[in-house]
Amino acid sequence: MRPAVRQLTGYLTRHVDGLLLGLVLALMVAGLLILFSASNGNIARVSAQLANMVIALGIMWVFANIPPHFLVRFAFPVYLVGVLLLIAVALAGEVAHGARRWLDLGITRIQPSELMKIAVPLAMAWYFNRHEAGLRLWNYAVAVVMLLLPVALIARQPDLGTALLITASGFFVLFLAGLPWRIIGGSAIASLVAAPFAWSLLHDYQRQRILTLINPTQDPLGTGYHSIQSTIAVGSGGLLGKGWMSGTQTHLDFIPERTTDFVFAVFAEEFGLIGNIVLLLLLLLVVSRGLLIAAAAPSSFARLLAGAITLTFFTYVFVNMGMVSGILPVVGVPLPLISYGGTALVSICLGFGILMSIATHKKLIPT
């Protein structure tokens, strides 16, 4: 029996990165704890999230066991399917809360933009891997087109948060693939120049969010309410926090979306600055581990993918915490592994599965 058990555990853990798994599990436990408080002890909701986590961990394990060279083959087809689905959404998607994001497939409804979060960096990494022998400027141009096509479709839905995250992940691939500095500098200047033009393309509610960030008190009960109340929650937490289950902003319903996008406000109110530092350190450890995996990755594809996944993860963290603490506009970005919601959890863990796969498959596959 014992050798059998050992064989089984060996099989199960062969492609699992212990450190990364440990960090993910620690963050998930923190997420469940704070969800319990944020939902006023709603066991049903906590159980649902626990189920989401089990599924996400399962998917993570599955992807950890898929070798990177196998992923390469599917990278572009997945991307193509994603873009087609986005076009389908644009033509026949369902409207909810003023945005056309969902596609009804008859059996289930899917949100193709969520798929693109992983499909875009995957496809771009595949593209650069293909042309790694001699990258020309036009290769970057093609990659940019690959990035901007789905981003444009998603931004039109409109879903600015997702569009920005995908843009970020695509940019990370470009950057890590050696996008020349002069191009980076040039586009930075160009985007500054284009900013007024971009402003005119934004939806009213998107503009309002940015204006609210600059001065949240101009509309304290409207668009500024989220920002003001979450800032109050964070600040009133102080150094040590009000204690688990004792946040008044949380439990008296002053924090909007407090189990999902604004769950960090609950955390900060109840665990204070010390809690925030611990949480941020855990998340940075995840980032560090991911970047180390990227640095040691055997192929260009694996390097770029691992780097982009990790940096996108950090982008989630920064945008969410920045939004909750009032230094970034309110965009619908969850705090990875902490916020309630299955979709984001699955896509994050899927990325970690790929990271683990890259970390554990390098010796087995000669380039």
Place this chain on the structure above:
Amino acid sequence: MPELSINLGVEIRNAELETHHFKVRLSLAFGFAALLSALLLARFAYLQVVRHEDLQTLAEANRISVVPVAPNRGIITDRNGVVLAHNYSAYTLEIQPREIEDIDGLIDRVSTLVEIGPRDRRRFKRLMEESKRVGSLPIRTRLSDEEIARFAAHHYRFPEVEINARLFRQYPQGELLSHVVGYISRINQRELDRLEANDDAANYRGTDYIGKTGLEQRYERLLHGSTGIEEVEVDSGGRAVRTLSHTPPVSGHNLVLNIDAGLQEVAYNAIGGRRGAVVAIDPTTGGVLAFVSKPGFDPNLFVDGIDPLNWNELNNSPDRPLLNRALSGTYPPGSTFKPFMALAALSLGRRTPEQAIQDPGFFSFGGRVYHDDKVGGHGVVDLYKSIVESCDTYYYVLANDLGIDAISRFMGSIGFGSRTGIDLAGEALGVLPSREWKQRRFKEKWYPGETISIGIGQGFNSYTPLQLASAIATLANDGVMYRPHVVDYVEDSRTTTRRPIEPKPVRTLDLDPRHIALIKQALIGVNQEGTGSRAFANAGYVSAGKTGTAQVIALKEGEKYVESKMKERFRDHALFVAYAPADRPRIALAVVVENAGFGSRHAAPVARKVLDYYLLGRAPAKTPLRVRKNDSDASGG
């Protein structure tokens, strides 16, 4: 294949270079991430350490709602414990009008469950116009149990309508003491501004009512009490979650008056169907025993906001029930002025008691003839007789001898023409004629002829019944003048400690006691053998008094006053001042009955009834005593 190997070498070098480039970029990215993390940490530290205190305050302000708890208003009772103003709890139907567009439609629908009369509607409209405060306004008060049950069953249909238990002010004595007790009513914008200016607004959070007139106004600060505070934790929807702390309100102080409600009723009824005023004062303390202005009005009408119909009726009535005659009505004192004129003459050394005149029945001055009431005159008249028989000619001459300046100075010292300082607001000044006054008022000089009629309490003379009562009380008290006060003591409702309103001698007149004794003797003579003798026949106590009949309109020279020929409103006012018992006065009073005619016939009997009741406990037979009934109610409840 050298070519291949070279290529391979280039490729390997390229790969190494690329990995190196990648690692540089990765490090840069990590550095950037670390920088952004540091930015986040700085933001957290800023919010959670630097701004912690004010954000904590904001969080507390979010969750803690301070709910004011209105105190019970103090109770007002008479000297014997008869309740004059108290509170009772009743259920009211209230609407929050600000949130509703079709108020009339809503009231129509509610009226199918709870009776809402046209009067309620009118009153509600008026409240809506007047009330600047956000909050609910009563549409119906004093709901019956049945109405409450019926409405409660349909409450879900009317989220803007609520039933609240509220304390209401009630004045069981109705019109009898309306001018003394006054009334409370809803706070209006002007009062709100004043409260804010005096920093009292916080104490009136939760209070809808404020004293508008009478004692309710004058003693507002004491009656109101201190508002309690309940700190309630609320959620973002404003729903109360739990009570955090509770500071109970402190009830207002109770007022116990010098007024005897029984005496008040006797005086009120004694005036009969006419208009008039009675002010009775304890001369030894200044305590006001009765303070009647008739007709009165029902102060209960004002408490919930008076409806326009009742208001117009009260406001437009020719009887002017809202006028406090005893306090703000001014009348020529007529012959009740004579004893004070006589006292002036003695004090100033212009007359001796024995000095007499031969009265031909008139006095000529400056080509004008001033008639005495009695045709043919009173014959030989000395000081005693001038008062007892109320001889006008004696005082025409005297006034002329004294001159306006001396009269004005002396009468001013007894309090004529100045406010007594009673604890009621709105006291009239009256008119004490003088050269300065006339110059001020008419920009004209004083003519010596005008002094003549001043001597008999006519001319420009115009005083409040309160001033008259205060003057006769001062005389009764041998020149020691007390400030009249309605409230005897203020009772702390919590500790029941009593804080008496100390009798305050305003001043002691510099008078020779022998002169006072002479005047007093003459006033006793009035009630024994003079103009008051018929009213005070068989009184059973010795009283002192003086009749007065005040002209409402000036008669043309030579015109004779014939009562039956005059329109009622132009008939003379009947006046009487008195005190008793004559040797140790316990009560002094002034009576004015408007347009009644002779003081001896119409005012003196009123005084007799009041004195009988007060000194002998004898109530006039025919009037059933409402006071007694309420007395037993009060002790029962």
